[in-house]
Each structure stands twice: as C-alpha cells, then as structure tokens.
Amino acid sequence: MIATGLAALDGVLDAGKLRVARRLLLSGAQPTPDALRARGASPSREQLAGLASIEPLATRVAGVVVAGDGARRLVIALADGQRIETVLMGDGGVCLSTQVGCAVGCRFCASGIGGLVRNLTVEELLEQVVHARRLEPALKRVVYMGIGEPTHNLDAVLEAASILMADGDVHERSQTLSTVGSLRALARLREASVRPSLALSVHAARDDLRWTLLPHAAREPIAELVAAAEDHAASTGREVQYATALLGGVNDGDDHADALVSLLDGKRGYVNVIPWNAVAELPFARPSRERAIAFAARLRAGGLFATLRWSAGLTADAACGQLRRGRGASPQRRSSSERSEMGTTRGSSTLTPS
Numbered sequence: 001m002i003a004t005g006l007a008a009l010d011g012v013l014d015a016g017k018l019r020v021a022r023r024l025l026l027s028g029a030q031p032t033p034d035a036l037r038a039r040g041a042s043p044s045r046e047q048l049a050g051l052a053s054i055e056p057l058a059t060r061v062a063g064v065v066v067a068g069d070g071a072r073r074l075v076i077a078l079a080d081g082q083r084i085e086t087v088l089m090g091d092g093g094v095c096l097s098t099q100v101g102c103a104v105g106c107r108f109c110a111s112g113i114g115g116l117v118r119n120l121t122v123e124e125l126l127e128q129v130v131h132a133r134r135l136e137p138a139l140k141r142v143v144y145m146g147i148g149e150p151t152h153n154l155d156a157v158l159e160a161a162s163i164l165m166a167d168g169d170v171h172e173r174s175q176t177l178s179t180v181g182s183l184r185a186l187a188r189l190r191e192a193s194v195r196p197s198l199a200l201s202v203h204a205a206r207d208d209l210r211w212t213l214l215p216h217a218a219r220e221p222i223a224e225l226v227a228a229a230e231d232h233a234a235s236t237g238r239e240v241q242y243a244t245a246l247l248g249g250v251n252d253g254d255d256h257a258d259a260l261v262s263l264l265d266g267k268r269g270y271v272n273v274i275p276w277n278a279v280a281e282l283p284f285a286r287p288s289r290e291r292a293i294a295f296a297a298r299l300r301a302g303g304l305f306a307t308l309r310w311s312a313g314l315t316a317d318a319a320c321g322q323l324r325r326g327r328g329a330s331p332q333r334r335s336s337s338e339r340s341e342m343g344t345t346r347g348s349s350t351l352t353p354s
C-alpha cells in the first residue's frame, strides 16, 4: 500500500533531508531523488526504496472555478472524501480553509450551513499551499480566511504558519489570520511563537446585532475584541484588517457606518467592506452598489481608512462555501463576470471573512 501525505515522508527521511523535501514540496516541486540530490540531500538506498512507496500528497485538486478577475477557486478533495476550497486570489495570495465546515454558523455564510465536520490537519493546511504553488509558483501571501474559523483549529494553523515561515518562504507578516475573535484566542495569538497578521471580522458594531449574525461566536463585546486586536497591532507593529460583510437592509445603513466609525476611531487598522454575495438558501439581500459606495464613503468621511470590494458577478454556486457542498465543483474552467475593487486597495481578500 502506498503511504500518502507530507507526514509519510517523516518515516522515510532523516530530519535534514525531510526539510529539503518539504521545501521542495512547498515550492510546488516534487521531492524526487534527483531533486534531493541537486540540493545536496542524496537519499540512501533504503531511503530511495521508501520514497518509491510514498505519494507525498494525500489531497488532490478535484476542480477549478475561474472568476473573471483571475481568481481561481480550487476544490480540494481530502483523503476521507471531504472537500474544501482554496482560493488563488490572483495577486500573489492564497486563501486557505482551516476546517471542514464551521461551528460559528454566521447566518450569511454558506460554510456554516451544516456546522463543523472536522478540523484540518497541519498537512492538509500545507498541501493547499502545495497545490496553489503548482499553479502559481510566485505565491507570496497566505490568508487563513476560507472555510472554517482558524482560531478553532489554532494549534494546527500556528504549526502550519511556522512551517510556511521556515520552509515555505512566507514570512509571518505575509500571513493573515481572519477570525470572528475571542479574547482567549487573541491572548493565545499574542503569546504564540509565530504571529500572523490579524483580520477581525466585525460585521456589526452593535453587540446585539453582531451576536444575532454570528450566533456561535464568543459573546464578548466587540469593543473588547477590538482592544485585544489593538494589542496585537501594537506588539507586531502591523495594522489590523477590520472586515465587515455588508448585508442589504441589515447592517448597511448610515447608522451602522457611524457606529463603526465610533468603534474604530483612532485604531491601528483599516476596514475592508465586503458586500455580501448571494447564497440561494440564505435570507439576505446584497446591498446596492450605490449603498455600498455610500457606506464606505461614510467610513472615510469619519476618518477611517476603508476599502470596498465589489465582486459584481460571482455566481451563487461559486460563493463562499458552496463548492465543497457539491455545487459548481466541475473540473472544467468556468468564468463568471466577477469584477472587483473600487476605491483603494490594501491587503484585501475576495472572500467572506471568517
């Protein structure tokens, strides 16, 4: 039987050669005997036999959906038959899933429908980067913003982040963890040996509305979460991305913009406004383009640095979390009329933030 996965290499190669093999894989290359030899890590006869019995990846790309702006959504099939999504954002960044499903259950997110299935392993996190690098070798940024809540799988995420920093040429400052936040998780991040940049999903500055939209997020005041995010910004020297999914008639009014301004006034960060993309099963409306522009403008008028991400034509079945649920996962390339970005750009993502 063929052993699969990054972990299988562990049983075959000693630590030095294992690291060379891992570096090769994370660059998108194959850790063939020739490639190892070329890097001064010649395998012994016994190790060659071991390598021959290994398939270094346990996951595979089951489909690719291409959006009009060049973003590519990969449907990744896991060894147990589960599926996740990994998105090549077209700007040198890749968005990783961290769980199969999600326990937070944000009312506007397809990924939360059906709840959490399981956490991804470190290897499954890293293999997403391997698949991405095979399509885009120049990849230089990683965001943990796909399916799942990264802080619910924090040990694995931080270990993967550490390996990517050491062997994948992605510095911690070029990795962004997107979270709905909890004081406990943010405290753990503060103490971690690797500290990705932080994106905090606000969605509403009013706690009652936020807790309604994010029913299983920690019931902690958003002001306290923002204060903890500020600590992260102060200790890393990196700004926090505050994200809000904009839902028509729910949180897109001037009063909500003003509440965000009050909440984030003077903070070391910027706001990423992401008009919600329609998901058939969910009872929300996408805000009009004019309303979204006005919302972002009001944030800017209030003194915040705000970006607006407008993807006009994502088909419903290509929206966040839909592909793994079996819709739109056809292996052929498919284009949508997605168009992105009005206003300024700065480190934003195409995805529904966690």
Ligand code: SF4
Pocket: 102, 103, 104, 105, 106, 109, 110, 111, 112, 146, 147, 148, 149, 180, 352, 353, 354
């Ligand atoms: S938006 Fe993020 S945290 Fe919320 S349900 Fe979806 S994947 Fe989970």
